[in-house]
Amino acid sequence: MNSDILISVQKVSKCFNRGRPNEIWPVREASLYVKKGEVVVLKGPSGSGKTTLLGLIGCMSRPTSGRIILKGQDVAKLPERFLTEIRRKTFGFIFQQFNLIKGISVRENILLPLYPTGMSFGQMSERVEELMETLSLSHRAGFPVEILSGGEQQRVAIARALINNPDILMADEPTAHLDSKLSMNLLETLGLLKSRGMTIVIATHDPLVFETEMVDRVYEVRDGRVRER
Amino acid sequence: MIKHLKILEFALSSLLRRKLKNLAIVSVFTTVTMVIASILFLTHSFKKEALLILQGSPELIVQRIQAGRHALIPLSYVDAIKGLPGVGDVRPRYWGYYYDPLTGANFTVIAYPEGIRKTEIIEGSLPGANEHGYCLIGSGVADARFLQIGDELFLQDIKGRVLSLKVRGIFKKSSQILTNDLVIISRPDFDRLFGFPEGHATDLTVQVYNPTEIQNIAGKVKKLLPDTRPITRSEILRTYDSLFNWRGGMLLALFASSVLAFVILAWDKATGLSAEERQEIGILKAIGWETSDVLTLKFWEGASISLISFLTGIILAYIHVFYFSAVLFEPALKGWSVLFPDFRLRPYVDLYQCFVLFMVTVVPYTASTIIPSWKAAITDPDSVMRG
Amino acid sequence: MKRYQIFISIFLFEIIVLVFLLFSASAQVAKGKKEMLSLKDLCSELSLTDLSVWTEARYTRNPSQADWFSPFQDFPSSVEHFPAGSLIEPPMRRKR
Numbered sequence: 001m002n003s004d005i006l007i008s009v010q011k012v013s014k015c016f017n018r019g020r021p022n023e024i025w026p027v028r029e030a031s032l033y034v035k036k037g038e039v040v041v042l043k044g045p046s047g048s049g050k051t052t053l054l055g056l057i058g059c060m061s062r063p064t065s066g067r068i069i070l071k072g073q074d075v076a077k078l079p080e081r082f083l084t085e086i087r088r089k090t091f092g093f094i095f096q097q098f099n100l101i102k103g104i105s106v107r108e109n110i111l112l113p114l115y116p117t118g119m120s121f122g123q124m125s126e127r128v129e130e131l132m133e134t135l136s137l138s139h140r141a142g143f144p145v146e147i148l149s150g151g152e153q154q155r156v157a158i159a160r161a162l163i164n165n166p167d168i169l170m171a172d173e174p175t176a177h178l179d180s181k182l183s184m185n186l187l188e189t190l191g192l193l194k195s196r197g198m199t200i201v202i203a204t205h206d207p208l209v210f211e212t213e214m215v216d217r218v219y220e221v222r223d224g225r226v227r228e229r
Numbered sequence: 230m231i232k233h234l235k236i237l238e239f240a241l242s243s244l245l246r247r248k249l250k251n252l253a254i255v256s257v258f259t260t261v262t263m264v265i266a267s268i269l270f271l272t273h274s275f276k277k278e279a280l281l282i283l284q285g286s287p288e289l290i291v292q293r294i295q296a297g298r299h300a301l302i303p304l305s306y307v308d309a310i311k312g313l314p315g316v317g318d319v320r321p322r323y324w325g326y327y328y329d330p331l332t333g334a335n336f337t338v339i340a341y342p343e344g345i346r347k348t349e350i351i352e353g354s355l356p357g358a359n360e361h362g363y364c365l366i367g368s369g370v371a372d373a374r375f376l377q378i379g380d381e382l383f384l385q386d387i388k389g390r391v392l393s394l395k396v397r398g399i400f401k402k403s404s405q406i407l408t409n410d411l412v413i414i415s416r417p418d419f420d421r422l423f424g425f426p427e428g429h430a431t432d433l434t435v436q437v438y439n440p441t442e443i444q445n446i447a448g449k450v451k452k453l454l455p456d457t458r459p460i461t462r463s464e465i466l467r468t469y470d471s472l473f474n475w476r477g478g479m480l481l482a483l484f485a486s487s488v489l490a491f492v493i494l495a496w497d498k499a500t501g502l503s504a505e506e507r508q509e510i511g512i513l514k515a516i517g518w519e520t521s522d523v524l525t526l527k528f529w530e531g532a533s534i535s536l537i538s539f540l541t542g543i544i545l546a547y548i549h550v551f552y553f554s555a556v557l558f559e560p561a562l563k564g565w566s567v568l569f570p571d572f573r574l575r576p577y578v579d580l581y582q583c584f585v586l587f588m589v590t591v592v593p594y595t596a597s598t599i600i601p602s603w604k605a606a607i608t609d610p611d612s613v614m615r616g
Numbered sequence: 617m618k619r620y621q622i623f624i625s626i627f628l629f630e631i632i633v634l635v636f637l638l639f640s641a642s643a644q645v646a647k648g649k650k651e652m653l654s655l656k657d658l659c660s661e662l663s664l665t666d667l668s669v670w671t672e673a674r675y676t677r678n679p680s681q682a683d684w685f686s687p688f689q690d691f692p693s694s695v696e697h698f699p700a701g702s703l704i705e706p707p708m709r710r711k712r
Contacts, residue, residue: 084520091517103247112513114235115238116522117235283659348657406667408668410671540630544637575652
């Protein structure tokens with residue numbers, strides 16, 4: 001096997017409500033791989049199973065069958081505690097709805113992943129100042145997130161995903177709530193991250209995203225099945 | 230440790246998001262704790278003080294009962310009781326009540342017994358053995374009649390004549406709980422005031438050498454003199470114990486509805502995991518919080534509110550009861566009386582009661598914050614996020 | 617100052633106040649001990665059996681002693697209705 005491969009998904013299926021009348025299989029026998037430093041896009045219409053697949057890759061839930069090899073380790077069968085640790089150390093997530101916590105400041109939202117770690121307050125604030133500087137959020141540091149514009153909220157979400165120095169950035173429909181100008185800004189930011197060696201997995205159906213040149217590979221997801229394009 | 234501090238930090242900013250709501254909970258929680266703790270402090274120290282003082286009361290009192298009512302006891306009973314083995318001294322008590330139309334107060338009048346020693350609680354001087362025309366009064370009586378040492382206290386005797394008594398001594402205010410309504414006068418004055426029949430006393434006090442024999446002696450007295458009723462000290466103490474428990478309990482019962490309202494409020498606040506909170510737990514899990522971290526967060530949210538409220542409540546209760554004489558409950562807990570002692574209670578605090586109060590407030594509140602989050606926190610983060 | 621520092625300061629402050637109150641309580645109790653003892657002595661010298669708290673109803677000044685119970689007590693309009701007698705004041709206008 002190629003040692004560059006960071007994630008390898010092998011015949012993974014996911015079932016909800018198994019054995020009940022509302023049983024569904026959003027992901028069926030999906031296989032794909034991601035190499036270090038690549039930008040990979042999971043493309044497909046809404047309801048095609050991309051978000052579930054992204055959740056499986058990001059160790060947010062466990063597959064019903066199949067194997068997910070992350071850095072040479074099968075994570076599909078690891079207990080919850082280890083999954084959480086992997087999630088914290090390896091992945092940074094940008095969610096479709098941003099999933100920021102309302103009522104608390106931009107700074108605190110970005111710092112969220114660091115609260116349950118042993119990092120000191122000093123180190124934390126150093127890190128957050130640096131990130132806010134990079135993503136030009138410094139002037140908003142003390143504002144509650146809900147009064148920020150969509151683009152700014154998106155940048156907060158990115159900053160939060162990056163605060164723990166992840167190996168892989170996962171983005172679910174990152175442009176869904178942005179106009180084209182802001183989408184371009186986002187892609188610029190992602191390009192910048194790629195140039196720094198970050199591996200990025202994006203689930204999207206926005207052509208603006210999967211037609212940019214930084215994308216290395218596109219997988220098409222349809223009815224839970226994955227096909228490389 | 231640093232992790233706990235950081236989660237605490239986040240819990241606090243999380244609480245500050247719903248500033249008004251949480252402030253309301255803290256103030257209600259504090260008030261409830263304060264009221265309950267005040268009742269507990271007040272009844273406990275009152276009871277403690279009463280029971281300590283009444284340790285000095287006679288071991289056994291013998292009263293005569295006539296037609297089911299308390300009647301004057303013939304002095305001939307003294308020798309009969311003295312004859313019982315194990316009985317020490319038997320003394321007649323002369324006491325009664327005097328309604329003072331001038332002030333609307335009831336005084337407790339006692340014929341001066343021998344053997345009172347001068348202590349710092351009596352201001353003035355004690356009368357000699359065969360003196361009469363004097364009185365020693367409680368400070369409540371002195372205040373009601375505006376009397377000072379050397380003044381005259383006028384009472385009306387049974388035939389309507391004025392009995393003038395010179396105030397020799399006044400019991401200090403600090404002894405009010407025992408002496409507030411006392412008027413102590415000489416035997417001849419007592420007889421004149423009430424027209425007491427010759428050879429009778431109000432009742433008898435009996436000294437018993439062996440404390441374990443008191444019940445026994447009481448039984449023997451009842452057998453020897455069937456028209457009497459012996460009352461033991463332990464019975465009196467028990468009466469007081471239940472009297473204060475009753476008063477405290479009644480207040481608590483009055484207060485129960487507001488306690489219940491608080492319980493419902495706290496329950497609703499703590500257990501009702503809104504969709505928003507569920508979503509937040511999902512977010513935290515998704516970005517790498519462990520289940521235990523989420524529960525720690527909820528623990529601190531509950532504990533910080535309940536700990537601060539509890540401590541504030543206890544401190545306020547202490548100040549309220551022991552520095553401000555429980556002004557807020559005066560009407561209900563203290564009751565009413567024309568001659569009423571100042572409640573300057575000595576602060577006997579029962580740590581066990583505080584502990585119990587802690588266990589029934591802080592612990593359930595914190596627990597009810599954590600438990601509903603448990604379910605949300607153990608599910609897969611992606612299913613929590615999808616609702 | 618971080619929020620947790622403020623919280624811990626308040627918490628510690630309250631603990632200190634509480635400990636101080638408890639200490640002053642036991643100090644006050646210790647200080648009043650002599651007076652307590654002389655009260656107890658007085659109690660035995662006068663052969664008193666009861667406290668002077670509620671003196672209006674005869675049985676509440678001396679609740680442990682049987683008395684001449686009667687529905688009409690000396691206090692004007694103070695119609696006895698145990699146990700309310702010691703709890704509720706007679707109406708103001710009828711008091712005197």
